[in-house]
Amino acid sequence: MSVNLADVLELLAGELDLDDGEIGVTSTMDDVENWDSLGHLRVCMALEARYGVKIPMERVPELTSVPAILALLEAD
Amino acid sequence: MRIVVVTNTTMQPLVGLLKGHDVLVSGVADLVPWLVDLAAPAADSSTEMVVVCPDGDSLLSPLGSTELLDELGDRVEAFARSNPAVQVVAMTLLAQHRSATSYADGGDPCGRLASRARWDLRLAELAVDLSNVTVLDLRGLAEEYGRAALINDAYWYLGRIRFSQLGFQVLAKELRRIVAAVSSRARKVLALDLDNTLWGGVLGEEGVAGIALGDEGTGKCFRDFQRQILALKEAGTILAVVSKNDPDIVAEALSTHASMVLRSGDFVDIDAAWTNKADRLAAMAERLDLGLDSFVFIDDNPVERDLVRTTLPAVAVPDFPAQPEALVDWFLEQVVPEWFPRSVVLDEDRAKTQQYRAQGMRRRAAAADLDAYLASLDIRLGFRIDDEALVPRLAQLTQKTNQFNLTTERLTTAEVQALVMSQDHAVVACDYADRFGDEGTIGLAIVDLSNGSLTNLLLSCRVLGRGVEDSLLVEVERLSAERGWTALSARFVPTARNAVASSFLARVGFRLEDDEGVLVGEKEIL
Numbered sequence: 001m002s003v004n005l006a007d008v009l010e011l012l013a014g015e016l017d018l019d020d021g022e023i024g025v026t027s028t029m030d031d032v033e034n035w036d037s038l039g040h041l042r043v044c045m046a047l048e049a050r051y052g053v054k055i056p057m058e059r060v061p062e063l064t065s066v067p068a069i070l071a072l073l074e075a076d
Numbered sequence: 077m078r079i080v081v082v083t084n085t086t087m088q089p090l091v092g093l094l095k096g097h098d099v100l101v102s103g104v105a106d107l108v109p110w111l112v113d114l115a116a117p118a119a120d121s122s123t124e125m126v127v128v129c130p131d132g133d134s135l136l137s138p139l140g141s142t143e144l145l146d147e148l149g150d151r152v153e154a155f156a157r158s159n160p161a162v163q164v165v166a167m168t169l170l171a172q173h174r175s176a177t178s179y180a181d182g183g184d185p186c187g188r189l190a191s192r193a194r195w196d197l198r199l200a201e202l203a204v205d206l207s208n209v210t211v212l213d214l215r216g217l218a219e220e221y222g223r224a225a226l227i228n229d230a231y232w233y234l235g236r237i238r239f240s241q242l243g244f245q246v247l248a249k250e251l252r253r254i255v256a257a258v259s260s261r262a263r264k265v266l267a268l269d270l271d272n273t274l275w276g277g278v279l280g281e282e283g284v285a286g287i288a289l290g291d292e293g294t295g296k297c298f299r300d301f302q303r304q305i306l307a308l309k310e311a312g313t314i315l316a317v318v319s320k321n322d323p324d325i326v327a328e329a330l331s332t333h334a335s336m337v338l339r340s341g342d343f344v345d346i347d348a349a350w351t352n353k354a355d356r357l358a359a360m361a362e363r364l365d366l367g368l369d370s371f372v373f374i375d376d377n378p379v380e381r382d383l384v385r386t387t388l389p390a391v392a393v394p395d396f397p398a399q400p401e402a403l404v405d406w407f408l409e410q411v412v413p414e415w416f417p418r419s420v421v422l423d424e425d426r427a428k429t430q431q432y433r434a435q436g437m438r439r440r441a442a443a444a445d446l447d448a449y450l451a452s453l454d455i456r457l458g459f460r461i462d463d464e465a466l467v468p469r470l471a472q473l474t475q476k477t478n479q480f481n482l483t484t485e486r487l488t489t490a491e492v493q494a495l496v497m498s499q500d501h502a503v504v505a506c507d508y509a510d511r512f513g514d515e516g517t518i519g520l521a522i523v524d525l526s527n528g529s530l531t532n533l534l535l536s537c538r539v540l541g542r543g544v545e546d547s548l549l550v551e552v553e554r555l556s557a558e559r560g561w562t563a564l565s566a567r568f569v570p571t572a573r574n575a576v577a578s579s580f581l582a583r584v585g586f587r588l589e590d591d592e593g594v595l596v597g598e599k600e601i602l
Binding site: 046049 | 086088230231233235237240241242
């Protein structure tokens with residue numbers, strides 16, 4: 001599907017409780033302090049709910065960057 | 077509100093959904109330790125609510141024992157008993173209902189069915205026993221939304237997150253409602269349309285016999301709906317009608333239709349007319365002396381709903397189901413918990429309707445011509461002179477009455493008692509009743525018969541403006557005349573609050589003079 005980048009970043013910022021500019025198109029879990037393991041699960045749950053996709057359990061640990069998330073959504 | 081969530085799953089997503097509250101969530105392993113020690117680390121003295129959310133599937137594990145569940149129950153009970161100021165919200169168990177022993181599970185005293193039922197029953201009994209315990213029926217929510225929609229599997233295994241996004245949202249909504257219930261923030265009035273809301277069809281067109289209300293089909297949908305509304309009323313919500321209808325046929329339908337559950341006496345106010353419903357709701361709020369934010373308005377007609385929503389944004393106006401068969405579920409799931417949540421029902425709640433009826437009817441009558449209104453009240457006054465049994469109430473009246481009080485002289489019970497016993501004084505107690513209710517002893521006059529002077533006269537503000545003070549003075553004059561006096565003297569001592577009494581003496585014929593701020597004077601007794 002075609003995915004709006006701004007939408008995805010807004011979702012991440014909301015779930016991870018981030019301020020403006022704390023996350024960008026190249027951000028990874030390591031760059032963003034609030035993106036911890038629980039935050040990561042919440043991001044994945046929110047992505048499923050927002051985009052109506054089911055993320056296979058084994059892929060959840062791989063989606064540790066904005067590019068990885070975009071790739072998953074666009075491949076769907 | 078400071079809320080502590082005690083749980084053995086990951087409940088952190090709840091924090092962001094309960095914005096405005098200070099929410100603290102235990103760790104996955106902390107369920108029992110936290111309850112043991114809630115008084116210390118988790119709950120400082122500012123904690124107002126503790127939410128107990130045990131994970132059913134973990135506690136009903138097939139190879140484990142259910143001892144942990146029993147221990148948890150003991151802890152919840154002990155905590156609730158020793159912390160009566162903390163509201164404890166305990167959840168029923170949500171779990172896969174099938175077990176590896178299939179239909180033999182029900183025969184196993186430690187099986188899934190028996191263990192779960194024991195836990196749920198224990199919570200219910202605790203809630204009966206302790207007013208600070210509220211049950212959040214998680215399994216009931218699973219029946220409402222579907223268990224599969226409320227939970228997720230992958231994130232359970234990845235991070236002990238049991239609930240889905242929807243599950244967390246539903247829980248947060250339910251907790252908000254419970255907070256509203258324990259803070260007594262329920263709305264007070266349910267204002268109802270009639271045609272196609274309380275019954276099927278249009279009364280003015282089909283006639284009383286033609287409306288759909290009965291024990292079959294559509295008629296039963298509306299009858300069952302009325303039963304739920306009556307139950308809400310019995311718990312303390314007051315009901316009113318705002319209908320576009322002819323008042324006579326409405327009265328006829330409410331009193332004569334055999335299947336009508338809600339009768340005229342169940343409503344504090346029945347407003348049937350053809351004018352704008354928003355205006356009438358606003359007028360009704362004034363009659364009942366309630367804010368519009370106390371009102372919920374139910375009407376099947378989207379135009380009426382929209383009018384009230386736009387004109388009176390403080391009134392809650394829920395949507396109305398398209399099909400009558402959905403009425404009961406809609407009412408119980410969406411209307412009652414959202415707008416009328418309560419955590420306890422008291423005897424006073426059950427008497428609400430009568431109280432507001434009397435108030436509303438008096439005000440409605442007052443809006444018409446004053447004299448006609450007074451006549452219509454059918455006021456009955458009783459005077460009791462030097463009645464010892466009334467001494468405590470009379471002393472209380474001298475202490476509490478600020479507005480209609482000529483001298484604002486406060487008297488103790490002993491002082492009133494002395495006046496009652498004195499041959500030189502008469503203490504006149506005034507009782508008031510009208511066709512809306514009995515107000516009891518609401519005024520008194522004290523007269524000094526040794527010199528023909530009115531020591532004081534006062535009247536509760538509840539009955540002001542109904543000419544009661546004039547009748548009370550007539551009684552005082554009668555007593556004075558019996559002792560041979562041809563004139564009565566009186567005085568008025570102004571205070572910051574008794575202006576309402578200031579013109580009284582002059583109006584009833586006293587010739588007053590200002591004596592250093594106090595008005596003194598006398599009038600002849602005819």
